[in-house]
Amino acid sequence: MTSDVQELQSAPERTPRPATWPALRALVLRLHFYAGVLVAPFLLVAATTGLLYAASFQIEKIVYTHELNAPAGRDMLPLSRQIAAARAVHPQGTIGAVRPAAEPGTTTRVLLDAPDLPESTRLAVFVDPHTGQVRGALESYGSSGALPVRAWISTFHRHLHLGEPGRLYSELAASWLWVVALGGAVLWLSHRRRALRPDRRARGLRRTLSWHGSVGLWITVGLLFLSATGLTWSNYAGANVDKIQTALGWTTPSLSSGGGDHSGHTGHGGGTATTADADRIVRAAQGAGLSGPLEIVWPAEPGAAFTVKEMDREWPQRNDQVAVDEATGEVVGELRFADFPLAAKLIRWGIDGHMGVLFGVVNQILLMALAVGLISLIVWGYRMWWLRRPTRGFAAPPARGGGRAVPLTVLAPVGAVAIAVGVFIPLLGISLLAFLAVDMVLGRVRAGR
Structure with a gap:
C-alpha cells in the first residue's frame, strides 16, 4: 500500500485536456461578434x-391605379385593335411583347422597344381592353414588369x-x-x-x-x-x-421550335409581325392549354415563331411556354414547367419567394x-x-x-x-x-x- 501511494505521488502530474466545445463556442462567439x-x-x-x-x-398598385385598371366592361376588343390603339399614340420603337388584360377591370400592356431607354427597360403602353383608350405609358423594367416606383426601389435594394x-x-x-x-x-x-x-x-x-x-x-x-x-x-x-448549375445540369431549359431558341427574344422585339396575328397566336396558345396571365413575345426576325408565356408566379405556378408559327398559327414547340428538373423548379420558386410573388x-x-x-x-x-x-x-x-x-x-x-x-x-x-x-x-x- 505504501509503495503504491509513493508511486502515485511520484508520477508526473497530468494536464487535463481542454474541452473541445467550449473552445469552439468561444470562436463562434468571437466570429459572431465581429460580424455583428x-x-x-x-x-x-x-x-x-x-x-x-x-x-x-x-405601392405600385396605388400609385399607378389609373394605368393598371380600367372600368370593367362586357365585351373586349380584339387584341389586334388594342395594339393598334397603342401604336397610334406611341408609334416610336417596335413591339417587343404584349400582356393582354388578365382579368376584368385591368388593362392590356403593350411593351415597346423604344430608343433611348435604359437596358432591360421598355415603354409600357396601357390600353383599356373594352374601349381601346390609352390610359398612359410608363417605363417597365425586367421580366417582372416593374413600373418606375418599384423599379427604383428594386435598384435601391440591389445596389x-x-x-x-x-x-x-x-x-x-x-x-x-x-x-x-x-x-x-x-x-x-x-x-x-x-x-x-x-x-x-x-x-x-x-x-x-x-x-x-x-x-x-x-x-x-x-x-x-x-x-x-x-x-x-x-x-x-x-x-x-x-x-x-451548369455542371450538374440544373439550368433552366429553354424553349425550342426546331428552328432555334426563341425564348431569348424577350428584350429584342423585332416587331416584324402584324398586329392582326396576335389574336390567332393567343388562340393557338390557349388551344395548347395555356391560360392567363399571358405574355406574347414578338419574334426578333421575320418568319421566326412567336413565344407565348404563362406569367402566373403565384403558387401553384403556371409557367408553361409555347412557340407559335406566324404563318400557320400552329404550335411548333412546347416547354412545360412540369418537365423542368427539380433543381430548376427549386431555383424558380426560390427566386419568386425572395421577390415576394410566390405566395x-x-x-x-x-x-x-x-x-x-x-x-x-x-x-x-x-x-x-x-x-x-x-x-x-x-x-x-x-x-x-x-x-x-x-x-x-x-x-x-x-x-x-x-x-x-x-x-x-x-x-x-x-x-x-x-x-x-x-x-x-x-x-x-x-x-x-
Missing part, C-alpha cells in the same frame, strides 16, 4: 431596403443606385447573413436557458439578450433562405453558383416580418455591445484560448471548410481574413498593455 459589429451596417441597409421592396408591390460597385454591399450582406444566423442559433441553443420565448422578467442586458436570442432563433430559417437566394444574384458568388400578399408580409426581425436583431446586438462596452477602446469578447484550445483534429477540418467556403463566396473569405487580421492586431495591442 462590422457587417451589421450592411445587413441593416439590406433589411431596410428589402422591407421597402416587399411593400413596393402594393443603392451606385451601379456595379454598389452591388458589393448586397453581396457582402448576403454572404454573411447565413453565417451570422447559424452562429447565433448555435450560440443561443448552447445557452443553458435555450428559451424559445424572450424572458420578460429579465432586465437590462439579460432582457436584451433574451429578445435577441429567441427572435433570432425563430427567424433563422427565413434568414438562411434570403441569404441563399440572394447569393444567386450576386456578382462573384453568383458566378460560382452558375458554374455548379402573393402573404409572401410579402412574411418578407416584411423577416426584415423587421433582422432590423430588431441588429439594434439589440448593438445595444448589448453598448451595455458591455469597455471603458477604453474597442474590445471583442474573450477568446478563452481561441484556436489553440481546439484540438487539431477538429480545427483542421473546420479550417478546410472555411477555406472552401471562402473561395466559393469570395467576399466572405476576404472579409473573414480581414477580421482575423484585426483580431490579431487587437490581441497584440492587448498583450502589450
